[in-house]
Amino acid sequence: MSLTEHEFAAADEVAVRKLVTQHEKREDEPLHLAILFAPKQRTKDINLFEVLGGFAGGHVDPKKELFQVSFGSTRALPLAVGRDLILTLTSPAELRAAVQGDWKSLRGVRDALAHGRAKIVSVDKLGKTLLSLLKGGR
Numbered sequence: 001m002s003l004t005e006h007e008f009a010a011a012d013e014v015a016v017r018k019l020v021t022q023h024e025k026r027e028d029e030p031l032h033l034a035i036l037f038a039p040k041q042r043t044k045d046i047n048l049f050e051v052l053g054g055f056a057g058g059h060v061d062p063k064k065e066l067f068q069v070s071f072g073s074t075r076a077l078p079l080a081v082g083r084d085l086i087l088t089l090t091s092p093a094e095l096r097a098a099v100q101g102d103w104k105s106l107r108g109v110r111d112a113l114a115h116g117r118a119k120i121v122s123v124d125k126l127g128k129t130l131l132s133l134l135k136g137g138r
Contacts, residue, residue, distance in 0.1 A: 012046055012083060015078055015079060016077075016085065019048075019077055020050075023122075030052065031050060031051075031127075032092060032124050032130060033051040033120075033122065033124075033127035033131055034048065034049070034050045034051075034121040034122040035048070035109055035120055036048055036118065037049060037109050037112035038112055038118075039108040040111050040112070044082060045085070045086050046085045046086065048085060048086070048087050048088070049109045050089050050090075051091065051095055051130055053092060056091060058091045058092075058093045059094070060094045060097045064105070066088050066105040066106060068088045068089075070084050070087070071085055088105070088109070092126060095130055095133070096130075096133065099134060106134075109134065110135075
């Protein structure tokens with residue numbers, strides 16, 4: 001099943017794209033890559049993976065876990081009833097470490113990329129390099 005067949009309400013995707021557009025405007029933590037994806041274990045929730053320059057000061061988590069936050073519909077991010085946005089954030093340095101170490105917290109987005117359940121929502125020059133790394137491994 002491709003991501004386009006995944007049952008995201010069109011309004012949910014529009015809301016997520018607006019959020020990504022806001023993140024693209026940030027100068028303190030520039031957005032390099034944003035991927036909307038459906039994990040292998042399907043849920044009704046929306047998964048968004050972002051790589052931000054300078055996120056967490058470029059810190060690499062010693063527990064080998066990417067930062068993840070989940071939240072429901074808000075005025076700024078209206079989602080379908082009962083649907084949450086699961087946002088995974090990392091920096092370029094941490095992403096490289098996560099790929100190199102094959103971190104478990106990275107497997108969902110990598111699997112989605114490999115099996116056509118992902119959409120690239122935003123990518124810049126560095127993001128293209130990071131996307132290639134995500135797809136290809138070490």
